[in-house]
Amino acid sequence: MRILARFPLRGLISSIPRTTxxxxxxxxHRRPYSTHPPNARLNIPTDFSTTPLLAHSSQxxxxxxxxxxxxxxxxxxxxxxxxxxxxxxxxxxxxDDSVLLFGxxxxxxxxxxxxxxxxxxxxxxxxxxxPLSEQGILGFAIGAAAEGMKPVAEIQFADYVxxxxxxxxxxxxxxxxxxxxxxxxxxxxxxxxxxxxxxxxALYHSQSPESLFTHIPGLRVIIPRSPIQAKGLLLSAIxxxxxxxxxxxxxxxxxxxxxxxxxxxxxxxxxxxxxxQGADLTIVxxxxxxxxxxxxxxxxxxxxxxxxELIDLRxxxxxxxxxxxxxxxxxxxxLVVHESMISAGIGAExxxxxxxxxxxxxxxxxxxxxxxxxxxxxxxxxxxxxxxDVARVYDTIKRSVEY
Amino acid sequence: MNLQRCGTRILRPQSVSLRQPRIHTxxxxxxxxxxxxxxxxxxxxxxxxxxxxxxxxxxxPSTYPAIPTYRAMSPDGxxxxxxxxxxxxxxxxxxxxxxxxxxxxxxxMFDSQRQGRLSFYLTSQGxxxxxxxxxxxLEKEDVIFSQYREAGMFMQRGFTFADFMSQLFSxxxxxxxxxxxxxxxxxxxxxxxTISSPLATQIPxxxxxxxxxxxxxxxxxxxPPRIVACYFGEGAASEGDFHAALNIAATRSCPVVxxxxxxGYAISTPTLEQYRGDGIASRGIGYGIDTIRVDGNDIFAVRxxxxxxxxxxxxxxxxxxxxxxxxxxxxxxxxxxxxxxxRARVEVEDWKRRDNPITRLRKYLEKKGLWDExxxxxxxxxxxxxxxxxxxxxxxxxxxxxxxxxxxVYAEMTPDTKKQMEELRSVIERYPDEYDVAEFEGxxxxxxx
Numbered sequence: 001m002r003i004l005a006r007f008p009l010r011g012l013i014s015s016i017p018r019t020t021x022x023x024x025x026x027x028x029h030r031r032p033y034s035t036h037p038p039n040a041r042l043n044i045p046t047d048f049s050t051t052p053l054l055a056h057s058s059q060x061x062x063x064x065x066x067x068x069x070x071x072x073x074x075x076x077x078x079x080x081x082x083x084x085x086x087x088x089x090x091x092x093x094x095x096d097d098s099v100l101l102f103g104x105x106x107x108x109x110x111x112x113x114x115x116x117x118x119x120x121x122x123x124x125x126x127x128x129x130x131p132l133s134e135q136g137i138l139g140f141a142i143g144a145a146a147e148g149m150k151p152v153a154e155i156q157f158a159d160y161v162x163x164x165x166x167x168x169x170x171x172x173x174x175x176x177x178x179x180x181x182x183x184x185x186x187x188x189x190x191x192x193x194x195x196x197x198x199x200x201x202a203l204y205h206s207q208s209p210e211s212l213f214t215h216i217p218g219l220r221v222i223i224p225r226s227p228i229q230a231k232g233l234l235l236s237a238i239x240x241x242x243x244x245x246x247x248x249x250x251x252x253x254x255x256x257x258x259x260x261x262x263x264x265x266x267x268x269x270x271x272x273x274x275x276x277q278g279a280d281l282t283i284v285x286x287x288x289x290x291x292x293x294x295x296x297x298x299x300x301x302x303x304x305x306x307x308x309e310l311i312d313l314r315x316x317x318x319x320x321x322x323x324x325x326x327x328x329x330x331x332x333x334x335l336v337v338h339e340s341m342i343s344a345g346i347g348a349e350x351x352x353x354x355x356x357x358x359x360x361x362x363x364x365x366x367x368x369x370x371x372x373x374x375x376x377x378x379x380x381x382x383x384x385x386x387x388x389d390v391a392r393v394y395d396t397i398k399r400s401v402e403y
Numbered sequence: 404m405n406l407q408r409c410g411t412r413i414l415r416p417q418s419v420s421l422r423q424p425r426i427h428t429x430x431x432x433x434x435x436x437x438x439x440x441x442x443x444x445x446x447x448x449x450x451x452x453x454x455x456x457x458x459x460x461x462x463x464p465s466t467y468p469a470i471p472t473y474r475a476m477s478p479d480g481x482x483x484x485x486x487x488x489x490x491x492x493x494x495x496x497x498x499x500x501x502x503x504x505x506x507x508x509x510x511x512m513f514d515s516q517r518q519g520r521l522s523f524y525l526t527s528q529g530x531x532x533x534x535x536x537x538x539x540x541l542e543k544e545d546v547i548f549s550q551y552r553e554a555g556m557f558m559q560r561g562f563t564f565a566d567f568m569s570q571l572f573s574x575x576x577x578x579x580x581x582x583x584x585x586x587x588x589x590x591x592x593x594x595x596x597t598i599s600s601p602l603a604t605q606i607p608x609x610x611x612x613x614x615x616x617x618x619x620x621x622x623x624x625x626x627p628p629r630i631v632a633c634y635f636g637e638g639a640a641s642e643g644d645f646h647a648a649l650n651i652a653a654t655r656s657c658p659v660v661x662x663x664x665x666x667g668y669a670i671s672t673p674t675l676e677q678y679r680g681d682g683i684a685s686r687g688i689g690y691g692i693d694t695i696r697v698d699g700n701d702i703f704a705v706r707x708x709x710x711x712x713x714x715x716x717x718x719x720x721x722x723x724x725x726x727x728x729x730x731x732x733x734x735x736x737x738x739x740x741x742x743x744x745x746r747a748r749v750e751v752e753d754w755k756r757r758d759n760p761i762t763r764l765r766k767y768l769e770k771k772g773l774w775d776e777x778x779x780x781x782x783x784x785x786x787x788x789x790x791x792x793x794x795x796x797x798x799x800x801x802x803x804x805x806x807x808x809x810x811x812v813y814a815e816m817t818p819d820t821k822k823q824m825e826e827l828r829s830v831i832e833r834y835p836d837e838y839d840v841a842e843f844e845g846x847x848x849x850x851x852x
Contacts, residue, residue, distance in 0.1 A: 136648065
């Protein structure tokens with residue numbers, strides 16, 4: 001059944017709305033699938049060609065102070081997210097013979113094209129297909145990592161990582177701890193998995209299980225928001241001595257396009273990034289919803305006359321608590337936005353940490369609020385009512401400020 | 404942690420030996436296998452060598468004979484396999500010594516758990532032959548993953564009584580730093596990965612590790628050829644990880660020898676409730692893996708089979724091999740189990756007397772004039788003394804520093820963990836009467852940043 005579901009999705013990925021064309025001429029009941037309500041002011045699809053979260057020019061891409069000097073003085077290339085992942089994988093394979101890349105359907109390029117051309121370039125011994133077995137893929141990867149390799153294992157959709165959960169929780173995460181003085185570990189392991197809503201992925205092509213991983217000591221959980229971030233963070237994950245779960249928002253694979261530095265570079269793990277400075281409210285998010293937040297911020301700042309700080313966690317565990325607490329101590333208000341369900345999500349951890357920190361708690365002027373997926377499953381026909389949208393983020397900003 | 408530094412290290416261009424495009428040997432394009440008119444065989448891509456038949460009949464396991472069990476030495480200690488050259492006298496004696504050592508240590512540790520001096524123990528009575536015999540056929544550089552009933556393998560590869568006891572008592576010399584339950588041994592120096600409780604998880608890991616060894620030798624031909632040996636019980640073979648492992652080991656041609664200890668029981672579950680096929684061995688064939696069944700109570704047979712399996716695993720660029728070693732679990736499953744709740748005492752006694760790897764090798768050694776009752780008595784007394792000495796020394800040692808509870812979760816401690824460690828210290832300081840930290844090396848001070 002799953003095989004059938006996979007391939008149609010590849011084609012459908014490209015149907016993500018990229019323009020803000022008007023749908024007013026189409027009757028209400030015959031409105032094309034992906035357009036927005038005719039009178040919408042807030043829930044307008046992201047225009048990735050103008051969003052301030054992407055580097056649209058070579059200059060803005062190279063300005064990033066986190067880049068090493070040689071990357072900053074280098075060139076850039078227009079890439080979407082899957083291309084930048086491909087670029088990072090190629091750099092890692094070229095730089096280190098111990099890097100292996102495998103998973104289901106990886107050899108021909110992957111169902112999302114992330115491994116295009118890599119089997120040809122680096123050989124079938126290093127880039128290969130595995131049998132269709134997630135527990136096998138991760139068990140195999142852990143064993144290879146334990147013997148000094150740097151396996152990059154792909155789980156075709158985050159929704160299918162659960163058969164491998166035992167290997168991740170009980171084995172990868174605990175390998176170093178239980179080996180003790182021997183120091184052997186599965187730190188060479190990186191697990192990549194496409195995650196998040198895609199408009200029509202329904203129950204098993206939409207999930208965001210990051211908070212299940214953030215409850216596991218020993219794993220690093222990383223979610224990039226853009227091609228530049230994806231390249232740098234993936235190279236860091238591969239270089240990291242800890243097992244990393246690298247979650248790729250699949251809706252961004254083709255949609256998010258920006259100028260990406262061509263040189264190899266890494267970006268720091270467990271370090272958040274302040275995407276926009278503000279004084280009155282902090283929004284903490286990661287991955288795809290950052291674009292929603294950015295759009296909501298634009299409207300809210302105009303309507304409410306406030307300034308909002310936007311933070312991308314990037315690594316959701318171990319996360320950059322200092323950055324968030326510092327920001328909330330400044331603004332006094334915070335909301336957390338993510339796609340996965342509200343209860344026991346990343347927002348719960350962020351909110352609890354804020355109220356637990358004496359200095360930040362005393363500075364709060366409104367309760368910490370969460371905008372996230374409802375406590376339900378991702379139903380096909382109702383996805384746009386489940387994933388946080390601009391209206392819900394906007395409304396929560398308003399409620400926080402007016403509290 | 405300086406991730407930037409790690410990053411630049413890996414990104415430094417290195418040797419390019421594996422970078423050239425290679426022929427993708429495992430790739431098969433189904434479109435190239437076209438069906439010729441009137442062909443006798445079916446060229447479906449999923450089964451290229453299958454012949455057509457007009458007889459409708461289901462294959463039934465009972466029409467195939469059970470896979471035979473290879474035996475080299477009779478229960479009376481006589482060599483019966485014409486192809487077998489018995490190991491040297493020296494090796495035979497040391498193997499006997501190792502089996503005896505494990506069996507004596509098992510009794511002492513089982514009893515001390517019963518006295519409450521140890522939290523848990525698990526013996527390997529009846530299976531000493533499988534673990535000692537197989538380990539004797541491996542090279543020191545071969546990597547081992549095991550389940551937990553392979554003390555003989557650890558002994559054969561050089562684990563000392565002090566190593567066993569340090570782990571069992573979680574003292575400061577324990578390689579695992581006091582984190583694992585007793586019997587979860589491991590040794591980096593001896594290439595034996597640390598045991599974990601979840602069953603069968605080590606089997607696909609063994610496949611991946613074997614693939615790593617294979618790739619490393621492709622990159623650097625100066626590395627000696629190595630294999631991975633992986634132990635598990637017949638109960639663990641019911642886990643999905645067994646299936647995943649054998650399949651991926653076969654498709655990726657991994658030099659790994661899977662060694663199944665089929666001892667008839669998984670805790671209380673007899674094999675009749677574990678599977679209905681011809682044991683575990685019959686499955687190997689289904690995965691396209693060279694397979695053999697061996698008498699696990701015959702240490703020479705196990706050794707010979709493992710030796711050949713190792714050679715086989717290294718041929719044609721590497722491939723997996725499956726060994727099913729038949730034996731009987733004489734002991735209770737563990738100290739938390741009373742096996743007479745589900746099997747007759749007489750059955751156990753019968754196996755103990757009738758067929759036992761230790762007595763079988765002893766008979767061989769006695770017939771060769773290498774062993775007698777006097778030597779047996781002396782050896783038993785000496786081993787007993789050595790075990791008790793290591794026992795007493797290990798029990799006296801301090802436990803590892805409390806700090807080791809927080810270390811090694813990540814390569815470097817996270818800020819949160821550091822804070823929590825500090826918090827624990829502060830609680831202990833404020834409630835000194837509520838905690839006994841004296842038995843831990845360095846007391847509460849090890850919890851300082």
